[in-house]
Amino acid sequence: MTQRTLVLLKPDAVRRGLIGEIIGRIERKANWTISALELRSLDQDTLEAHYGEHKGKPFYEPLVAFMSSGPIVALVVEGERVIEGVRQLAGPTDPIAAQPGSIRGDFGTIVRENLIHASDSEESAERELKLFFPGLV
Ligand code: RTP
Numbered sequence: 001m002t003q004r005t006l007v008l009l010k011p012d013a014v015r016r017g018l019i020g021e022i023i024g025r026i027e028r029k030a031n032w033t034i035s036a037l038e039l040r041s042l043d044q045d046t047l048e049a050h051y052g053e054h055k056g057k058p059f060y061e062p063l064v065a066f067m068s069s070g071p072i073v074a075l076v077v078e079g080e081r082v083i084e085g086v087r088q089l090a091g092p093t094d095p096i097a098a099q100p101g102s103i104r105g106d107f108g109t110i111v112r113e114n115l116i117h118a119s120d121s122e123e124s125a126e127r128e129l130k131l132f133f134p135g136l137v
């Protein structure tokens with residue numbers, strides 16, 4: 001099943017010089033393709049739409065502050081079962097719980113600064129791709 005997913009390299013990944021490392025792991029996966037890629041800063045409206053499901057939770061405000069603390073890299077990745085696959089490469093949300101070999105397990109520090117976002121379902125992917133890359137066909 002060929003899918004598309006939205007991946008964000010969060011501000012900690014950019015600040016720490018991990019863009020190449022993380023994108024390299026995605027590229028090394030056979031038959032996955034990067035079909036869009038951009039370095040950008042996120043405004044409050046985009047962040048509110050993107051993380052709307054977490055509004056009201058105690059970590060929401062610090063999450064939005066962190067996500068606007070520097071530029072991010074947004075990418076569209078497509079390929080076989082790529083939604084599940086990039087989540088697997090990323091590892092669990094909490095880097096302490098993430099296994100070595102996963103991106104968060106190898107480089108993550110605290111739960112908020114966990115380097116990467118990847119869409120978690122086909123519905124999320126569709127919504128997030130429209131939000132970040134509205135021109136995508
Ligand atoms: P993401 O949405 O960024 O891909 O991460 P996720 O699905 O693994 O985790 P989610 O539950 O959706 O949480 C979104 C992001 O919020 C930050 N977070 N902080 N307790 C906390 O301080 C806390 N919990 C979550 C993380 O940056 C997480 O990736």
Ligand code: MG
Pocket residue numbers: 120
């Ligand atoms: Mg999430």
